[in-house]
Amino acid sequence: MRIVVAVKQILNPAGVVVNLRREMIFVNREEYILGPADKCALEVALQWKEAAGAEVVAVSLGPARADDALREALAMGADAAYHLHDPAFDQADIAVAARALAAATRRLEPVDLVLVGDRSDDTGAGQVGPRLAEALGLPQVTGAYQVRPADGAAEVVRRWQGRFARVWVPLPAVVAVAAGAVKPRYPHGARIMNAYRQWQVARWSAADLGLTEEDLRPLAVYRGQAFPPAPEVGEMVRGEPAEAARELWNILKSQKLV
Amino acid sequence: MDFSYLETLLEEELGPVEEVGEGYRNVWVLAEAAEGRLAPHTLEVMGKARELADSLGVYLYAVLLGHGVSGLAQGLVAYGADKVLVVDAPALEPYQPEVFCHALATLVEEKRPEILLLSASDLGNDLAPRLAQRLRTGLLSHCLDLAVDMAERLLIGTGPAMGGRYFELYVCPEARPQIATVEPGQFRIPYEDPYRSGELEAVDLPLEGVAGRLTWEEVDAPFAPPPEPLSKARVIVAGGRGMGDAESFRLLGALAEALGGQVAGSRGAVDEGWIDEARQVGVANPPVAPRLYLACGISGSVFHCFGMQDTEFLVAINADPEAPIFKVANVGVVGDAKAIVRELLALARGEG
Amino acid sequence: MDFTFPKEYELFRRMVREFAENEVRPLAREIDREGRVPMETIKKAAALGLMGVPFPQEYGGMGGGETGYCILMEELGRVCTSTATVIGAHTGIGAMAIYLDGTPEQKEKYLTPLARGEKIAAFALTEAGAGSDAAAIKTRAVRDGNYFILNGTKQYITNGPQADIVTVMAVTDPSLGARGGVTAFIVEKEFPGFRVGSHENKMGIRGSATSELIFEDCPVPAENVLGQFGAGFITFMKTLDIGRASLGAACLGGAQAALELAMKWAKVREQFGGPIAQKQEVHFMIADMATEIEALRSLIYRTAWLIDTGQPHIKEAAMCKVFGSEVASRCIQRALQIYGALGYSRDYPIERAFRDARIAEIFEGTNEIQRIVIASNLFRPEGVRISP
Numbered sequence: 001m002r003i004v005v006a007v008k009q010i011l012n013p014a015g016v017v018v019n020l021r022r023e024m025i026f027v028n029r030e031e032y033i034l035g036p037a038d039k040c041a042l043e044v045a046l047q048w049k050e051a052a053g054a055e056v057v058a059v060s061l062g063p064a065r066a067d068d069a070l071r072e073a074l075a076m077g078a079d080a081a082y083h084l085h086d087p088a089f090d091q092a093d094i095a096v097a098a099r100a101l102a103a104a105t106r107r108l109e110p111v112d113l114v115l116v117g118d119r120s121d122d123t124g125a126g127q128v129g130p131r132l133a134e135a136l137g138l139p140q141v142t143g144a145y146q147v148r149p150a151d152g153a154a155e156v157v158r159r160w161q162g163r164f165a166r167v168w169v170p171l172p173a174v175v176a177v178a179a180g181a182v183k184p185r186y187p188h189g190a191r192i193m194n195a196y197r198q199w200q201v202a203r204w205s206a207a208d209l210g211l212t213e214e215d216l217r218p219l220a221v222y223r224g225q226a227f228p229p230a231p232e233v234g235e236m237v238r239g240e241p242a243e244a245a246r247e248l249w250n251i252l253k254s255q256k257l258v
Numbered sequence: 259m260d261f262s263y264l265e266t267l268l269e270e271e272l273g274p275v276e277e278v279g280e281g282y283r284n285v286w287v288l289a290e291a292a293e294g295r296l297a298p299h300t301l302e303v304m305g306k307a308r309e310l311a312d313s314l315g316v317y318l319y320a321v322l323l324g325h326g327v328s329g330l331a332q333g334l335v336a337y338g339a340d341k342v343l344v345v346d347a348p349a350l351e352p353y354q355p356e357v358f359c360h361a362l363a364t365l366v367e368e369k370r371p372e373i374l375l376l377s378a379s380d381l382g383n384d385l386a387p388r389l390a391q392r393l394r395t396g397l398l399s400h401c402l403d404l405a406v407d408m409a410e411r412l413l414i415g416t417g418p419a420m421g422g423r424y425f426e427l428y429v430c431p432e433a434r435p436q437i438a439t440v441e442p443g444q445f446r447i448p449y450e451d452p453y454r455s456g457e458l459e460a461v462d463l464p465l466e467g468v469a470g471r472l473t474w475e476e477v478d479a480p481f482a483p484p485p486e487p488l489s490k491a492r493v494i495v496a497g498g499r500g501m502g503d504a505e506s507f508r509l510l511g512a513l514a515e516a517l518g519g520q521v522a523g524s525r526g527a528v529d530e531g532w533i534d535e536a537r538q539v540g541v542a543n544p545p546v547a548p549r550l551y552l553a554c555g556i557s558g559s560v561f562h563c564f565g566m567q568d569t570e571f572l573v574a575i576n577a578d579p580e581a582p583i584f585k586v587a588n589v590g591v592v593g594d595a596k597a598i599v600r601e602l603l604a605l606a607r608g609e610g
Numbered sequence: 611m612d613f614t615f616p617k618e619y620e621l622f623r624r625m626v627r628e629f630a631e632n633e634v635r636p637l638a639r640e641i642d643r644e645g646r647v648p649m650e651t652i653k654k655a656a657a658l659g660l661m662g663v664p665f666p667q668e669y670g671g672m673g674g675g676e677t678g679y680c681i682l683m684e685e686l687g688r689v690c691t692s693t694a695t696v697i698g699a700h701t702g703i704g705a706m707a708i709y710l711d712g713t714p715e716q717k718e719k720y721l722t723p724l725a726r727g728e729k730i731a732a733f734a735l736t737e738a739g740a741g742s743d744a745a746a747i748k749t750r751a752v753r754d755g756n757y758f759i760l761n762g763t764k765q766y767i768t769n770g771p772q773a774d775i776v777t778v779m780a781v782t783d784p785s786l787g788a789r790g791g792v793t794a795f796i797v798e799k800e801f802p803g804f805r806v807g808s809h810e811n812k813m814g815i816r817g818s819a820t821s822e823l824i825f826e827d828c829p830v831p832a833e834n835v836l837g838q839f840g841a842g843f844i845t846f847m848k849t850l851d852i853g854r855a856s857l858g859a860a861c862l863g864g865a866q867a868a869l870e871l872a873m874k875w876a877k878v879r880e881q882f883g884g885p886i887a888q889k890q891e892v893h894f895m896i897a898d899m900a901t902e903i904e905a906l907r908s909l910i911y912r913t914a915w916l917i918d919t920g921q922p923h924i925k926e927a928a929m930c931k932v933f934g935s936e937v938a939s940r941c942i943q944r945a946l947q948i949y950g951a952l953g954y955s956r957d958y959p960i961e962r963a964f965r966d967a968r969i970a971e972i973f974e975g976t977n978e979i980q981r982i983v984i985a986s987n988l989f990r991p992e993g994v995r996i997s998p
Contacts, residue, residue: 020424134359141472161379195618220428223414224427226416236590237590244598542958
């Protein structure tokens with residue numbers, strides 16, 4: 001039984017300050033971490049491994065520093081790690097990443113389960129899971145909070161229209177794990193040491209994955225930044241409770257806080 | 259005069275002119291129904307889609323996929339659709355990603371909309387990326403705003419970056435259709451015009467070849483996600499002495515739940531026994547750093563402010579207009595905290 | 611010159627930081643108030659290999675060396691001095707003695723379960739009459755066939771009540787004194803005649819337990835002699851020498867916490883028309899704190915590097931201890947001053963830090979002894995031999 005977990009290394013948002021008044025982003029501490037949403041996916045894979053046995057393989061597409069995220073995945077308990085690294089990926093958008101990850105997954109066949117984080121903590125696009133599923137021709141479940149082995153299938157509890165639904169999906173399948181679904185484990189100290197001193201992270205280039213120029217062309221292009229309005233201090237709302245509450249609610253909506 | 263030889267010459271020199279997005283026209287919306295009604299977020303998208311269609315001078319189509327949903331089609335016209343494509347088949351209930359993807363892709367490939375909008379609902383988030391991959395096109399997801407660059411006839415999607423602390427704009431310059439998912443609650447539901455006329459088309463799609471491989475075992479499963487620590491909460495509803503009694507903290511709890519956040523309290527509330535010491539915001543516990551902090555009936559001593567100084571947006575609700583917290587709050591509401599919280603709860607629930 | 615940590619240590623630090631924030635910090639106030647040892651935290655730490663950080667993996671340790679161990683102690687010290695003390699006494703001196711001077715069989719039998727955190731260790735040297743004057747210990751070990759019979763009382767032993775395995779220093783030949791007359795022994799708590807005596811009611815680090823250990827005709831098998839017979843002094847000095855560096859690291863963590871708390875407070879506290887973070891007196895205090903912390907940090911990790919690369923480190927380790935404990939005390943004092951009256955309240959963390967920090971200048975070799983060690987190391991090449 002082989003589980004592939006696609007992980008992404010992100011800039012730690014805790015080290016970033018967004019100054020709304022000046023409409024500028026300051027990186028006070030440039031620290032890269034294994035995305036918490038992907039850590040949840042990895043944790044789900046590791047729990048599956050403990051419950052029913054499996055080989056857990058971590059895969060990541062990213063620049064050279066993504067190697068650290070893969071080492072962390074190994075330290076947490078992954079059995080192997082693959083780094084998809086190539087200058088050709090520099091301009092990659094989510095569609096390109098999905099194609100590369102799909103190609104990597106095919107190279108790792110037979111694969112029974114592919115787990116990804118539902119929404120990464122930086123761009124939060126949430127596209128990788130379903131894109132991967134389509135590229136691999138597999139069934140998909142997104143918004144998963146619980147993923148349990150069930151005899152050649154997975155029993156998934158997923159978020160659905162304000163409630164939780166239980167869904168059964170045959171393997172192989174792609175499941176996108178919701179952030180906060182599980183508490184990811186801490187990597188064991190000895191595994192942290194070994195992840196850097198003993199174990200290897202394999203590297204695959206675009207050529208290794210058999211990706212064409214067409215595959216590598218990004219579809220969505222970045223156009224610019226925008227900022228929410230800088231919150232003023234001291235804006236006062238008065239009136240009867242009902243109208244005051246409504247005015248407050250409207251303010252919160254306009255600030256996109258609720 | 260016949261200048262066709264000029265075109266031939268130019269073609270030989272410059273190559274054929276490729277019109278980007280040629281043949282793709284109109285704005286489409288995938289409509290969702292729940293419990294026999296059109297979903298409110300679908301109507302929000304319809305409103306914005308109508309605006310976009312008018313800017314571009316094209317038609318707005320709504321697509322309705324499901325079983326037993328035909329009766330809702332007219333409603334979509336009332337909310338702005340010029341045409342509604344209805345695919346009503348047993349295979350489309352319950353939701354199956356692969357079946358929906360196949361159905362929608364087939365329609366899109368045949369009729370070629372230039373823009374396709376879905377809600378960033380659980381269904382939309384599940385379906386849109388798969389569809390985009392199938393159609394080899396780009397997807398602008400979780401959009402908080404949409405606009406059109408008229409010069410290039412491009413849809414500009416504004417999406418959240420870093421959890422929404424700022425925004426990033428994306429376009430899909432070449433691939434078509436341009437697909438976007440729209441975050442619920444961003445746009446107003448438009449005026450319903452029951453006298454509006456539009457075309458309803460029942461589409462018969464062959465769906466037998468596509469298997470829906472999910473089995474929906476239980477639609478309302480009892481499940482509670484693991485609790486997150488207070489220090490990580492994105493929304494905090496905190497109460498102080500000004501709340502008046504223990505009962506009001508139940509209200510605060512309900513409001514916190516409705517907003518997807520957690521309850522906390524000031525030192526005063528803890529001393530009164532209204533809330534657990536572990537939920538005290540101040541100097542003794544680890545600090546909190548939520549996006550939204552609602553301080554209800556809290557005067558705002560410096561000790562309390564210490565614990566929540568990293569709040570992004572602070573709302574203070576207090577009966578005392580001189581309370582120090584009003585000096586640091588982004589929005590201050592003067593009034594009876596308990597009453598205002600009660601009203602807020604109703605609003606939060608109504609929208610949710 | 612590369613002053614960056616190798617990447618495994620950066621990942622390790624991040625893991626320990628998260629562990630400290632999520633698992634250790636929430637209990638810090640409670641264990642101090644109740645005066646209880648957080649055994650549940652110890653269990654969690656053991657499961658992550660944090661009870662044997664410096665020891666090789668072949669003996670159940672993490673293989674992190676002294677550098678990894680200092681990182682652990684710094685991050686724990688930043689959050690809860692009591693927890694750092696429990697783990698420090700266990701790893702840094704209790705188990706460390708067995709690691710430094712144990713036979714392969716002893717390491718197999720005792721070090722492995724200690725490194726895995728399956729058992730808890732303590733280090734028993736001090737007695738009522740023998741603190742800085744360690745040579746004045748009176749606990750007696752008399753040979754009796756295949757055993758040594760121990761008699762005596764050890765005092766101020768951290769982890770005394772919890773320890774499963776204790777490294778004990780006893781006099782085997784009174785006539786020889788420190789040189790040749792003291793031997794180290796490994797004692798298991800199940801040995802008859804061993805019991806835990808009275809508990810100390812301490813000013814600080816109340817989340818760790820300190821007690822008497824009483825030996826009444828306690829038979830210790832001869833194969834439990836640790837290190838060379840009669841060379842116990844060397845065993846314990848070696849152990850304490852290394853232990854000092856990591857104690858300094860815990861003090862570094864405490865000083866860092868004081869700086870962070872002081873700055874956070876200065877940002878919100880307003881007096882004379884603005885936050886006190888704008889006042890020059892506060893600037894000077896913060897700058898002094900930060901400078902000392904920076905100097906201490908370099909000292910600690912350079913010393914850890916010396917230890918890990920097998921270089922002489924006795925002087926530097928003593929400097930870590932004396933400088934670390936005093937920097938921590940000064941930083942906490944300044945932070946307390948910045949907090950003002952609020953800092954004096956038992957409801958807030960500064961007063962706990964204040965009580966916790968003081969012991970660092972006293973235990974594991976008083977700062978006076980450390981200074982003698984440093985001076986001795988400096989004068990020895992000049993041909994001057996110092997004795998306390």
